[in-house]
Amino acid sequence: MSKHYLLPDISKPGKIGYSLPELDVPPSELPPENLLRKELELPEVSECELVRYFTALSKMNYGVDTGFYPLGSCTMKYNPKWHEDIPSLPGFASVHPLQPEETVQGALRLMFELQEYLAEITGMDAVNVIPMAGAHGELASQLMMKAYHQERGDRDRRKVLLTDSSHGTNPATSSMCGFEIGVVSTDSEGNVDMKSLNTLMNDKVAALTLTLPTTLGLFDPHITEISELVHERGGLLWCDGANLNSLIGYVKFGDLGFDCVTVNLHKTFSTPHGGGGPGAGPVCTKQKLVEFLPAPLVTKECGRYKLVAPAKSIGRIGGFYGNFGVLAKAYAYIRSLGAEGLKQVAQDAVLNANYIKEKLKAHYHLPYDRTCMHEVVFSHKRQAAKGVHAMDIAKRLLDYGLHPSTVHFPLIVDGALMIEPTETESKATLDEFIQAMIEIAKEAETNPDILHSAPHNTPVRRLDSARAARQPDLRWEISETKIEQ
């Protein structure tokens, strides 16, 4: 967009972007004046102007369809086009969630079968697909674990352990569930520090929450010992399944000793991220937590699908049955690939990440030099010596037409550059990215300023976040806009 403008700038009294039929019934008396709205201000825009405005906005966005998007921990894989059509089928889009059960058997069957597939994929006994994001699934899981201990009269277990590399939603969730936090350290190999776990794991601990593969992109080889230790001391083991993409079709979380796992359908199961949702974060659990699952679940009795509440359910966590439209796309993904295809997904995701690791480790510091899983974490250590930081490298990638990796996460790696290529990227794309990263490493040596001032050719350049926080401008005001005009 050459000139910056907002909806009020293209709004003009007397325009509309929408048409409606005339009232076809006799009008009724209006309710008392004191209930009515005096004025309503909303923009007035024609359809053509509206479409051009939002089309122009869309052009300032970078999506997976634009290009390579190696945003670590977010699994930005390609989203199959025809899956986007599924929620728009009239039999899905125009179905009310409170219709009689006999009129929604197709939708319930899809949910039931998805529950079954996810149980098989994760090696768990039952699944609830209602949670509407990963963090929402975490909330359900931790409430279930809390209910489990309370049910057993084990009321002193008020603490949840997590690792220092964990995603921010993990501790935030624990607080929402009334738990205290204990932080387990990571050892020099990037694994759970068993000494630290041994010290912290006691009869006050409800659960250990663990991301596997870890946010360092590593598979912790001590998982069996971890599971034994936690369970011996009466705790539960929960997995943040955000990184399932590296294990799908290959390894089951249930076999690794986990009691419960949340998976992200908008990551591993290729439903698009939508610029920050909608997603879905089903909870998959072993038998011991099944009766605590959120309500409702889909069951099958005598060939008929039904919504039921588990016996000791933590209750409802959302208005209806989760993000059904997202569930339908994930269902299609599983059916498109089957067991063999899903295994290939994991293998290619891991192969692609290791290829990048191998090609870039001569140019960037690799804090944990070992085989990685679906993502690889470098640090800016070498470039920082020249005053170039992770964010500079990320911003410079934008000049190369590529989306940056995740930066400054996980927190335990100083200046982290977390790269997740996913399996939907070809070797040719990876080579192009690798070449750009090598060029940038050279620039960091020879011309660090070009990195400090990057990006140069994006719709806007680096933005003043401090000003945004200090002087919050969170909405337009019609009056202000009028003054500007």
Next chain:
Amino acid sequence: MNSMLSPYLPNTDADRRAMLREIGATSVDELFQDVPEKCRHTQFSLPAPLSELELREELRHLAESNTNLEDYACFLGAGSYRHFIPSVVDHIIGRSEFYTAYTPYQAEVSQGTLQSIYEYQSLVCQLTGMEVSNAGMYDGSTAAAEAAVMACIISKRDKVAVLNTVNPIYREVIGTYVEGRDLAVETIGPDASLSADYACLIVQQPNFFGCLEKIEMYVQKVRDVGALFISIFDPISLGMFRPPGDYGADIAVAEGQPLGIPLCFGGPYLGVFACRKEYVRYMPGRLVGKTVDVEGRPGYVMTMVTREQYIRREKAISNICTSEALMALAAGVYLAAVGKRGLRRVAELCYHKAHYAARAISKLKGYSLVFERPFFKEFVINCPLAPSKINEVLLHERIIGGLDISHMIDNGMLLCVTEVNTKEEIDRLVEILAAS
């Protein structure tokens, strides 16, 4: 190696071999060496893969086995509403630059998402008369639950009051969130008094039964004890009725689905969440703010992130991360398309049609309106026989009837009429009810 061919797996076996050579591994299995041997090579029992052609057919059949409301008249609401969605909404949210992007952490290449959220926040403020809106929550029920928790954090009190005319599903979700945090929640009747240990009172306007509450009375009750007033509103109703900002709500939340989002069997929807400016630093969810870039050009960023989990971890206001950004875009486009005249018109059509239906039904023998209060687009009727029986008859006549609430009100049925219900549909409903 002879791998499966899939449109979503671009690497060839030759590519894979070349990459393995670079890595110095002889097989991909070697890359999984850290996984305990006994847990590898597990059998997965899943249906065999299908082509796009086959699976498209199967899903079409599955969808067709549902009763869809393009073929049926529908008078069901109760939290999910059939409103007309102009085609322009789907065309805009169907642009893959929007839907294949991630949360806009890299602001320089996410201005489309960021600016559209800023528009959404602004539109929600105009609609509600509130000062600040966030970028959206999962749905109306979780927005209400997070509002209750936020009120406890602000007031440092640990008791939440919910009026008994709030949607029972919302009351359950509020219970899950509030009690999860070891806080207490109580459902109260209209005459109950509040004590000074309550953090907030939650009122739905119009309420679950469709009636407009005497909102000033509740606002006053809340003010008297220094608690917060949380309003759950119907966004379409604000085309006609007083907005929460006008009657003094501290936090206002809504199910945003009526704003251009299809029924889709309950989701994805959108939690609208707005509050007073003074509480903005206690707000859950994303906020987008306007700023400038290094050249002084206007631009947008996610802001006040110290409220959020990825910065504050266990001290965050909420754990919310991925939410419903694309649905917020839909709502923004919808509000801009209908504009000030359109929204008023949608609301008026709902109002007059619902009143026409209510009047006709209440004249039928054996039927009566349960509440003698002003209502918007929903109302409760008392039926001469079990609502489930009536709904069976209606279904047979290709009509989805109202919600059976006989567990709350004797032979009670909650009906909803919107702008998409034609006079002919309403007359047909009345005719069949008369005959049952």
